[in-house]
Amino acid sequence: MRFQDKVVIVTGAGSGIGEATALQFGREGAQVVCMDVKGAQATAERINQAGGRAFAHTADVSKWPDWERVVEHTIGSWGKIDALAAVAGVLSRTADTVIDQDEAEWDRVLSINLKGVWFGMKAVLPHMIASGGGKIVNISSLSAIVGIPGLAAYTASKGGVSALTRQAAIDYAKYNIQINAIEPGIIETPMVQGAEPEMARATIEATPVGRMGHPNEIAYMALFLCSDQANFITGQTFVVDGGWSAH
Ligand SMILES: NC(=O)c1ccc[n+]([C@@H]2O[C@H](COP(=O)([O-])OP(=O)(O)OC[C@H]3O[C@@H](n4cnc5c(N)ncnc54)[C@H](O)[C@@H]3O)[C@@H](O)[C@H]2O)c1
Secondary structure, X not given: OOOOOOEEEEEOOXXXXXXXXXXXXXXXXXXXXXXXXXXXXXXXXXXXXXXXXXXXXXXXXXXXXXXHHHHHHHHHXXXXXXXXXXXXXXXXXXXXXXXXXXXXXHHHHHHHHHHHHHHHHHHHHHHHHHHOOEEEEEEOOHHHOOOOOOOHHHHHHHHHHHHHHHHHHHHHHXXXXXXXXXXXXXXXXXXXXXXXXXXXXXXXXXXXXXXXXXXXXXXXHHHHHOOHHHOOOOOOEEEEOOOHHHO
């Protein structure tokens, strides 16, 4: 119960890695705010049914008024924010190479994956400063450090998430706030299940452990980075990829 009496916001909590992260926080005693454009209610209900404490917000991470609403309600209900796990993200719906990508879809991907992470930090940091500290973990991607075919806008967004994580960690270290990112390899979630089968096959072949990761295998790292066991870790990006980048 590492998170007893801790208040945690999890974005993307309706599916995949965010859902696993919210459920793990709930199991470890956290009061969990589940935030997603869809599915947040179902995850919050599972936490509450298991004896935990959670509420849901149907909210878009790329919209500043949505963040204001979520944070205001969280502070009004529970008085503080101890941690933010910024997990929400999307792949491009259209062909994502430099030549083929179109401007509107580029903007959508960057807006959710990168601006959404900035907004999340911008929204919670003043409350963490006021309460004497906090933890933020942003979900980036292995694509931030390894070139992966057909992921141009996505890679640009995740490179931004890793870089912004390092930068923000420097500015807020003096407030006892630790900010880190995770760079997952291939993880078995609806995001990947919707991708081309050849792409999934190729990424499993590139992964020395020979399988996709389970969402919990990212959630465990997220919880560690949000726990008191990680008080001396900040400004870092952690690859969790079954050995893909070890080649
Ligand atoms: N699955 C992988 O292999 C993999 C690898 C590296 C990084 N990631 C990253 O992990 C994160 C989670 O992805 P996942 O694999 O669990 O995918 P997923 O599609 O299962 O979950 C993503 C969640 O984000 C939510 N979301 C999308 N746009 C949103 C918005 N504007 N506001 C709020 N919520 C929004 C979706 O509704 C969904 O519930 C993403 O940031 C993704 O880029 C995934």
